[in-house]
Amino acid sequence: MDQTSFQAEAFGELQSLVDGLFATRQVIDRLDLIMQAEVLDLDPDLLEIVNLLPPGAYERQRLCDQLNSALAAHGWGSMYGTVE
Template sequence: MAVEKSSDYGIMQRLTDDLFAHDEVIRRLDAVLMAESYDLPSDLLEVIALLPPGTYTRQRFCDQVNSSISGHGWGYVYGTVE
């Protein structure tokens, strides 16, 4: 069974760029609300929902999100974030 890139490939990078466009630190709630406004697929909403409560620098956010994406084996399907 071949795995193909999703039509939503790269959307997490756009979400990350928008989250940190004006702020160096964001709250988990900011990420959840923006993810819901992006109408992400349920897989990616789950990734955001799995974030522990607290504040995030861009690097910490990317590390957490990439860890979850990789752990689910979705890196090729949805892409990772920087």
Template sequence: MPRNHVGANIDRSEFYGVLQRMVDALFQDLQDLEGEDATVRRLDVVLAAETYDLPDELTRLVGLLPPGDYTRLRLCDQLNSAITGHAWGQVYGTVS
């Protein structure tokens, strides 16, 4: 696993940042058209996770999202809460 910083004690996963790329892709075109009110459905997020071939831990995390529509802020809050709860922030990264 690649190191995140010289002298750091945390190994980053090869999947570090993949959730950020997934969130960016989900909202890229939508925010251009709809602005900050753009939403995606839970199913859209689950399908995107499958497309990005996430590791099992992150796939399960995405699968635990409650049904509904998500603005970017709400989706990031949900994902970051779960990431933080599992102490995976330094391994997989958080999203914004």
């Protein structure tokens, strides 16, 4: 099977997580992101991506850049989707 065209069942879950966290806030803390990802019981691969973030507070664009970078490094962008 061609890995580049495979979409995981968890495709788009990171986007939903980001959308939910930024619905009422301009900045989120890494710990808030990790806790929410665990509450939502994200796919283990996605939890790994979230846990790779350096500590700190993130505005939406910076967070998306960091998450997308980690997804790309693992080759998982097409499988799980990227975030905006």
